[in-house]
Amino acid sequence: MTKRYEEFDSLRGLAALIVLIGHYMMVFPAYESYNYELNSPFIVYMIKETPLRLFLSSGNESVILFFLLSGFVLYLSINNTKFHYSTYIIKRICRIYIPYLVAIIISILAKVLLSHNNMPFISNWFSKSWTTSETPTLLLQHLFFIGQYNTDSYNNVIWSLVHEMRISILFPLLIFLFIRKKFRYSLVCFIILSVCSTILLYLFGSSVKITSNLLSFHYITIFLMGSLLAKYRHVLINCTLKMKKTIKILLLAIAITCFMYEGIVGEIDFLNNYIFRDYVVSGGVCILMILSLASLTLSTFLRSKALTFLGKISFSLYLYHLISLFSFMYLFYDKLPTIFILILSFFFSFLLSFLAYLFVEKPCINLGRYLTRYGKIIVNVTDTIEYPIQKGKIR
Template sequence: MSVSPIALPTTRLEQDTESISIRVQNRPEKRFHELDSMRGLAALVVVFHHYAHMFFPDGKIGTGVTKLVLFPFLAGHASVMLFFLLSGFVLSLPFIRGKSQPYLIFIQRRVLRIYGPYLGALLLSLAGCALWHNRFGAIQWASITWNHPVELKSVIQHVLFIGDYDYTQYNTAFWSLVYEMRISLIFPLLFIIVSRLSLISSIFVIGGFTLAGIHVGVHQTLITFEYIAIFLVGILLAKNMDRVGVLYKSISPMWRILFALLSATVYICGHSLVVYGPIWHLGDLPTALGAAGLMVIALNSVLASRLLDTPIPSFLGRISYSLYLVHGTVLFAMTALMGNKISHLLFFGLYLTVSILLSWGFYLGVEAPFMEMSRRVGRKT
């Protein structure tokens, strides 16, 4: 079926972005596997993060040195900011490569890629809620998920993303997908804006969206502005990746080490810079900037690239979205069935194993078919 497109402006856009990324244009079909691996490791951190919240007050495990060592492995919210940043970066690549596409095709592909697997994970979560709701006693963090039987109204809201409903009612990880889909609807416009602005103007726009999100941050729908800012950082990084890469490679090894330490610290501890409740989300932007620094290292450091290309990170990268979607259902189902009947260490081992196995099966049976359908949209047979 041929689509009569609401096409993105291509002539001016291609002129504006002709020299955006030498690296990307020289290897137009390259997939950045390092970024897939980063996404996989971040998804694993979310798995750890939710386990800690289930069994330890405020998700804090240990004290002193133990707490300090484990803290980077429990930075679940930072991982989601990395997901948003990666989406902004990766979605920019086709446009940077001069492969602008009709808006309708872009949306169809995005819906199939994100929304299709989401519906499959929603079905799993609904089944778990129907079987094991109200099983979590005094676990305060868990009390907002599976806290009552499945309701038709809430199911419709979860399917259609309607209004300001409880995004975590059936799966504690679903909240970010609401923002992901909403921002995807306007992503081509966001790319056009950033591609035509100077670096300074883009920074001001990012700051404006961040402040707008903080000002209205108590409202679930309007907080989307804040996460738009994270996508914009990803677009800006993609636009200037060649310049950033040249700059990174020109500095001495000592400065590269310092840059890595600074990026990791800001990424992990971004929210520690803002402790006042109402503006806690102000820490999302520093977190995203730290994540951008880590992406620069991953794409330009030979050592980092080799480490991220090893089998475990690569495998986690492949199943990262599936792992993010289904691990919460595994955690809540196992807690309802086992709870405190076994040691925390044994529970964690079983939880991690079952989550990865189910994610692999979900990837093969649900996510991969939707990915293939997404690739076929707009192609001539």
């Protein structure tokens, strides 16, 4: 019988919370337009340039964590002798697309009912959302994940789900071609793909339509990193278990430093290239994932009830927090101070996410299981993650 890595659920929950906080901070123009050379307010400097960045300004880094975790989980579900693509794709649609569809419909309805033209300027980021006129084409693009469209129109976070679904469709083929080989072959293939995606982005990155597809190519390499981590997880965990506590602490410090890389080299344009930054962040996340399983202290922390609950609702929190934010801003901006609006929206985001988890996510997961069983195409492949370390063996 297999068990879930609850630590990874908690990491996903923390990442979703960081994304939420980062978006709430984007309401403030001083935060959104921060530049070290512009003498921004000291509090903004503290958030952007100090360890506070880890919790208040690491939204993009958190998405990289999502992609790595997806690569890890998908490898374990695909790397099975009885793997069936039909079972896999039905479960992915039920797990990602249907909850997305419900969320985007709610977002569209909230935008139509609550947004208005006399909203004063808040920040450029805020002004990009819920201001686009509805057209049949735009609605169809959002409902069916088709075409190159403005993913900021209703719910800014869906850009990552577009890449997630694209990559999920192709990922089994990539696993069989690249990851099921020897490590040396897999590593060479990963390097080639990374170099090719980087070159293509530099050559054609100025075109919006082309860039979206090339970014999927780039993020495939992040997924593959997660898959390689899953494939060699036993070796990596066992090696880490044998390390002294001081070495583990040093590795954790390195992981956190990599995660905050953008803030550390923010003023050095060459080093802060987003492609290179993604790989640095990915390296840090890989270290963190292994440590979360091989360190008793970190594992116990991540298995706490509060964090496991956060992990359960993480996908819904990711999908619904902006709906809550935009709705509350339009409803109360001229009635309450902004900070009070954000506090109210923060708590409502958790309530909305919990309800969505109960009445959308869980039924969709069960639907995927039912459809694959009913169609007699289910095999011994589950969405759970194998737990390779026996109880009492984590140090």
